[in-house]
Amino acid sequence: MELKTAQDTLTIDPIAMNVVNRVAAGTVLSGDLQFDGGLLVQGEISGNIRVNGRLIIWTGGVVRGRIRAQGDLYLFGQLGDVGASPHETSLECEGMAYVSKTGVSTGTLLARRLQLYEGADLRGPFKTLKRGDNLPVLHEAVTDGAP
Amino acid sequence: MDSTDAFFTHTIVGAPMSVLLGRRLTRAEAAPEGLRVDLGDGSTQLSPGWREWLVLSHPGDPVGQPRLRPGPLRRHLERHALWLALTGLLALAGSAVFWGLMQWN
Numbered sequence: 001m002e003l004k005t006a007q008d009t010l011t012i013d014p015i016a017m018n019v020v021n022r023v024a025a026g027t028v029l030s031g032d033l034q035f036d037g038g039l040l041v042q043g044e045i046s047g048n049i050r051v052n053g054r055l056i057i058w059t060g061g062v063v064r065g066r067i068r069a070q071g072d073l074y075l076f077g078q079l080g081d082v083g084a085s086p087h088e089t090s091l092e093c094e095g096m097a098y099v100s101k102t103g104v105s106t107g108t109l110l111a112r113r114l115q116l117y118e119g120a121d122l123r124g125p126f127k128t129l130k131r132g133d134n135l136p137v138l139h140e141a142v143t144d145g146a147p
Numbered sequence: 148m149d150s151t152d153a154f155f156t157h158t159i160v161g162a163p164m165s166v167l168l169g170r171r172l173t174r175a176e177a178a179p180e181g182l183r184v185d186l187g188d189g190s191t192q193l194s195p196g197w198r199e200w201l202v203l204s205h206p207g208d209p210v211g212q213p214r215l216r217p218g219p220l221r222r223h224l225e226r227h228a229l230w231l232a233l234t235g236l237l238a239l240a241g242s243a244v245f246w247g248l249m250q251w252n
Contacts (some may be wrong), residue, residue: 101169
């Protein structure tokens, strides 16, 4: 008989977790975006995105492009387009990445640690971020060509 | 975060909620299944998920060729294996009882 472990639940407290930003379902944002504090994505965002906090991609939410999150990542939705190349979307997470049973990732996922849950669909590569990794700063990259 | 920020966060992002992440994948479950080859000494070992398959299959059989049918004695023994096992267990139990009584007297 196979011994099944208990399932994990996550309590999301926006105030305690400082998740002060939300992209609601039906909303589509694109471009160079910076969020001060955590972000809950229920709609679609794409582009060069920087999140100074936790990033929660909710079920039905889609994130594409170059993303950098300073906190943990909770993936319930979709990272990258279905069938897209892993190079089209990359997410650098300086915390721990949790990919839940509904989470789908077709992009490149970089994180310090990874926790997969049964049913998680990790189609793109995963790379471990080391402490010494010199991560490019998106803000600097964006303003690099500016006068 | 002051009370105004907390109010707007609570209003816009939402109240605290619990969501199911799922069953945690352990390292053993995430590991690939198959034949493990030790590069040090060249020994091979099957992962647990494949051992049952090995027992039920016939890895030594040549591919595409029928196996020899077992002989009549083996078929007779296999057909009556349960009775033979039961007889053996009863004999063992009877022997234990017999020798126990002998020791008791």
